[in-house]
Amino acid sequence: MKKNIAIIMGGHSSEHDISIKSGNVVYRHLSREKYQIFRVHITKEKWVYWDDTEQEHPIDKSDFSVIVDGSKIHFDCVFNAIHGTPGEDGLMQAYFELLGIPQTSCDHYQAALTFNKRDLLSTLKPYGIKCAKSHYLNSGDAINTGEIIKKVGLPCFVKANRAGSSYGISKVYKEEDLEKAVQKSFQEDDQVLIESFLEGTEVSVGVITYKGKVKVLPLTEIVSENDFFDYNAKYLGQSQEITPARITATQEKNVVQLAEKIYKTLGLKGYTRSEFILLEDEPYLLEVNTTPGLTEESILPQQAQVAGIGLEELFDSAIEEALR
Template sequence: MKKNIAIIMGGYSSEYQISLKSGNVVYKSLDKDKYNVYRVHIFKDKWVFVDPYNREFPIDRNDFSVPLNDTKITFDCVFNAIHGSPGEDGFMQAYFKLIGMPQTSCDAYQAALTFNKRDCLSVLKPYGILTAESYYLNLGDTINETEITAKVGLPCFVKANKAGSSFGITKVYKTEDLKQAIDIAFKEDDEIIIESFLDGTEVSVGVITYKGKTKVLPITEIVSENDFFDYEAKYLGKSQEITPARLTKDQEAKVTTVAKKVYEVLKMKGYSRSEFIFKDGEPHLLEMNTVPGLTNESILPQQAAEAGLSMQELFDSAIEEALKNNT
């Protein structure tokens, strides 16, 4: 008997359009002989099932079902394709846990932790994970530019602490430009992380659970045409994403080991994609994404293809793992 799979997409953040693209790729790629697939849009003002004719039917949030005519559609598993809040910060994971619904991403605590760049890096440092030098600001704090530059140097990156797809991030070269960069970051979040610039090869490492085991996918090297791997570089073709990355055997072994360690230390499930920069030959962790992009152009599917996994196999494995974990 075919399983009913809800693909949740959209979300409450600036990333909602990218999420809709990811969700629709999953919708088209899943094996329709194996699954009944339903698109579910999650927005602040509505949670709706969207049928093939783009008609909308409200979700009953008591049990995440869809009253449809005289029937009630229930789901066996949820495929999480929401980038940003509430799909990548733990809220949807906690909701599904409460109602006993299997879902494909990590658990609520891991989602909340990794979505908070400052907290995630702080948890990993005692395990020997290298990171950039950092300085924290909360909305309303006194801004001391001299203190900031003394800690992280110039150039530096000013980032919204809880945002993705490079929203709210600026590379700053001069002390007098810090205030404007901080204002931009505060438009995305009320917490900021300011990090030292790491000058070296940037790589993205996908780590997933596949057939019950942690699997590190082929590594992608990021070569941005812009000043850094910003929104244009990620989504508008302003970068080269080279898979497999042009690394030495030593570099490849180091970053593979560190990425796997991060995944397992944090007790991750499902997909993850971690960003590293090599400094003095050692990989330094920038951040981890737990609902990475899943479009045809996205990095994780590129890596899966290099590993010999089709989109259908990649997505199917996530559902199988979620169903298995719920038994």
């Protein structure tokens, strides 16, 4: 009997449209022979199942079910394709854990922790994970630009603490531009992370649970045509994403070992994609994404392809792991 699979997509953040693209790619590539597949669009206003004619069927939030043609449908597994809140910050994970419905991403605590860049880096530092010098701000805090620059130096990066896809991020070269960059980040989140600039090679590494084992995918080198790996570089083709990365064997070994260590230390599962800057042979962690992009052009599917894993197999493996 076919399993009923709900692909959740959309969400409440600026990444809504990117999530729709990821969810639709999963929808196209999952096996119809194994699964009955349902696209579920989640926004602040409504949760609905989109059928093939784009007609909407309301989701019953009390048990995450839907009535179609007079029949009530329950789901055997949820494929999480929501980037940002509420799919990447632990809210949906906690909801499905309470309902006892398997889902493809990590558990709620790990999702909340990794989505909060500040707390993630603070948690990993005692394990010897290196990262940039940083300064934190909450909405309403006094912004002492001189003190901040003295701590992190110039240029520096100003980031929304809980946002993805490079929304709310700026690279600042002059002290007089710092406050404007902070206000830009506050448009995305009420917490801001200011980090020192690390000049080195940027690499992205996917770590997944595949056939019951942790698997590190081939590394991708990021070469942005812009000042940094911003939204346009990520989604509008203004970057080179080179897989496998053009780095030394020592650098590759160090990144692979560190990415696997982070995955296991945090108790992650499902798909993750971590970003590092290599300073000579030493990798410095930037962030960990637990619901990475899943379009054909996204980094993790590219890495899987180089590893000999097609999209149908990649997506099917996530469901199989969730159902174990």
